[in-house]
Amino acid sequence: MTSLGDIEVTRLKGVGAALADKLAKLGIQSIQDLLFHLPYRYEDRTRIIPMGSLRVGDVAVVEGEVMKTDVVMGRRRSMQVTLRDDSGFLVMRFFHFSAGQKNQLTEGARVRCFGEVRPGRAGYEFYHPEYQVNPPPMPSAEQATLTPVYPLTEGIQQPRVRALCQQALGYLDRFPIKDWLPPELLADYQLPGITEAVRLVHSPPASAPVPLLVEGRHPAQQRLVMEELLAHQLSLLQVRQQIQAREALPLLPGGDLIERFLDQLPFKLTGAQRQVVADVRQDLSQPIPMLRLVQGDVGSGKTVVAALAALQAIGAGAQVALMAPTEILAEQHYQNFQAWLEPLGIRLAWLSGKVKGRQREEALAQVADGSAAVVIGTHALFQEDVQFHRLALVIVDEQHRFGVHQRLALREKGVGGTLAPHQLIMTATPIPRTLAMSAYADLDTSVIDELPPGRKAIETIALPDSRRDDVVERVRSACREGRQAYWVCTLVEESEALQCQAAEVTAAELAERLPDLKVGLVHGRLKASEKAAVMEDFKSGDSDLLVATTVIEVGVDVPNASLIIIENPERLGLAQLHQLRGRVGRGEQASFCVLLYHPPLSANGKSRLQALRDSQDGFFIAEKDLEIRGPGEVLGTRQTGMMQFRLADFERDKGWIEPVREMAPSLMEHPKRVEALIRRWLGERVRYGEV
Template identity: 75%
Template structure:
């Protein structure tokens, strides 16, 4: 039987090597890929609008006669086509056109076109509208349906993609795609068959419920949503199954070594820390690789948990690699671990992209020779020339800044003697439960849901930047009483250069306004040694005000800092603002966070800042962040390779997550079905634990 997954798109009329290459950029290689390249929205083109009723910004269908078609020379050459109906005139402007197009758009030709109204030099204009010449009257059979809008790539327009999908549907009549959902699942959720669902979403019939279709709630769409979310979940369960089929070194509990470590700490562990530490210790004692995510709010004490896990590996004669996403966070871990582990006689190594030459060579030799027991660094740890002697535990901090592939790459580093390392993933960015179930289905989860005693709540206030002078006075007052302050600069652009310039300007302004105070500056473009020096001086109290970009979001611990001012907080996500706020409130003094916003704020902006004022709970804030910004922003772009859905939308469809989590394990014994579903929806986007 012919399988559409085996038929390449070149079998379609009009698809040559060049178009096939462009389609491949969209992940479309076979006819099945094309059928599963689904509309991300629909447009209602079933009603013609009079030209005289249009306003700038309207998206509409208009119909009229061509009055004139001429080539116009300006800054850019364009084809200008003026059309009219009984109510007015409209210009169609094409910057990309050919002689045949100009010939077809001759005077008196009847035209129906669709586009967005823009202001232009000749009045209202459509830029590059889709159009049809001498069209059938609307209301004729086949013209009452919604028009699908597909994700595109350069060199492919909507009409071309629609035509190809229509052709693919003809093939579907002859060669239906395989139904991979079992009958019991289809019946339980009353889902339509896969082929019916595909036909309906590509060409909705006039009888289809248009409100449901526009909202993504039509049963045919939800049937595909369910299968897509299931495929993503199965891919992570499959990854977990692959890793758990490997062997890991069972690590002995460190006993006296752990006791010596805990005795030197100036605090005792909370109940939550002890519970999570015990969950990890139990996992590490198994011959199966641990896969555990530890979530804890800002200041909950995850680093101590990581240190206890590291001692278990060291006690068993093995190595630990701890990786953090930024130099500052990695350096903070380095300082803490050195302070804790040096008295215990544990050998450590530091590795980042800035470690060069002989120092790097000697560090690599110590890692490969096994002299370095605990290795701390940035993503430089996964580089090819880094070879471990006996890596038994990989600890990854702030996992959402990395991706699943990078996590696998670090795991591969320990693949010696048939053993793979245990993995401990930590994050101070609380992840909403439904999102964690979807994005981290391959991991067990532990939550440190208790803050150390003595952590004071932080009072958060929102102030317009017109009151900047008052805030400067507040900084002066706090510092005169022996406390310290952060001043955080943000920009819309993710450019380190521009962020550095904004921070430099703010530092100069503060130094001029507060001449009696010492102002320090730290940003992403400083050399590691400069950053470390400024942070050390701030920690020692030699700097009163630290001006910084968001590089201080995680990992910086200065107990005397009790005031943080965040400029333009409306530009950041709630979770990131919560992280920044967590830089204060670490000592005994009452602490404050000032959100210095630039008015006017949108309703959404006001609601977001109010959430921060009302709550100190990272999980509550993360749930709100998910509602407002969606999963890609909450997790970070690198993690969301797994969440680039074709038809599912996380916020709209998260009701399926709980159901899928319950049903997916029942399918895992059917390897053919699981592999087919993953291949259909994810293609080659995820490595399934192969080494």
């Protein structure tokens, strides 16, 4: 039986090859794709607003008579059409126009137009508004409906998409959309069927409650939101299923490595660490690949948990790989593991993109013949030429910097290419529970929610940059007392070159103003060896002040550093600021974080800095960050396509996360439904990150 997914969009009137290509860029190839290209908001065009009552920023419909039409030659040639009604006048300005348009918009013509009010040379203006000449009467209040607004791509305008969607709705009578959700589920939540929901969202009837539609809370919208969140959840559970379809090597604890390691530690594990270690030990002893996310606030001791997991694998005669997103963080892990494991007679190998020539060949040989039990590096670990001897555990730090596709790729590196390695994923970015349930549905989660005893609270102070001289003096006195400080430069520009330049300028300025201090500089453009040398100097106390870009966000551990200055903190997310702040407070002395902001702060900026001053709790801060910036920003995944929903809004719709999580496992027993739902909502990017 023919379905809407089988009917090509070229069957619609007016869709030729050129338009079909443009629609394909939006993922639209069939009529069904077009119907699931949903409006992300609505405009109220049901009332004509008097021109005299408009204010800048209003989005409104006006109607009036053309007073005059001129082509003006400013910096850019434009057509200026002046309209008037009984209350005032307004200019429609077009930078792209045809002779036909100019002839149509002649003096005396009646025009209705819709646009956003901007200030202009001749008073208020609409740029490129939608307009009608000699418009029909406005619909009565009983007939008036909201106008949907769709996501666009280059070369397609709103009116065109609207007209195509209206045409596509005509197919629904003959070809209803297949409903893949069980009827009892819809009844439980009092939600409409899929065909009815899609029809209403594209073409709300005049009787539909306007506030609910505008806020995205109408039952028809919520029906689609729930299905979209469910499709995302199912796609991640499918990833989990694919990874766990392969067996893993059960790693049964053997020998006395773990006891010897714990004996040499200068501290006792916290209760939270012991609980997480027990979870991991249990997972590793199974023949199913472990998929566990360990979350812990800055300084909660995740690395020790990772080391204990590694020792369990090594004790069972297997190999371990530890992957970190940056050279600095990978190197930090290498130094920690070296200090902990080499005394136990365990050999480590180091592999990163910057390891070349003979050094690389030697490392590859040690990995291949198994003489290196632990291999540490960046994602260079998973290049084709890296052959493991008996890889059974992969530890990934700061997982959200890697895509899900990398988790899938790890399957191929396991023992003999047939057994999947266990995966332990760590993050020092506390992730709000609702977000973790949605973004990491393929992982079991453990939380280290207790800091080691003796960790000092960090006093956080926000100062305007007009107080910069006072802050420089504060650095001088802290370093004179034998302590060390960080100075972090942030730039709003994404360019790494500009960030490095800003850090260089700051380092030179501080070295000049503090001639009795030794100033180090670290940024993303330094060679790995130069970076390591600067970090080593700072760690060993040879330099007093380290000027850095945000490359020091995670993993750098210098107990003697008790002061951190963060410039332009208003440009960073709360989670990142919390990470940076966590570079201090690791020793005995009282520690301080100075947020040196550039006034005036927006209300949003003020509330973010206040949240940081009020709390040291990474999970509280992460919840705040989620409220303010949304999930894509919190996870650092704007660029990966993850959590980019068509209709769902994470903050508004988080009430669905728990129910969706409960619904998903029983649906997984119906593979046909699961495939159909994932294809409907995620289309060709069926796996996050597999793009």
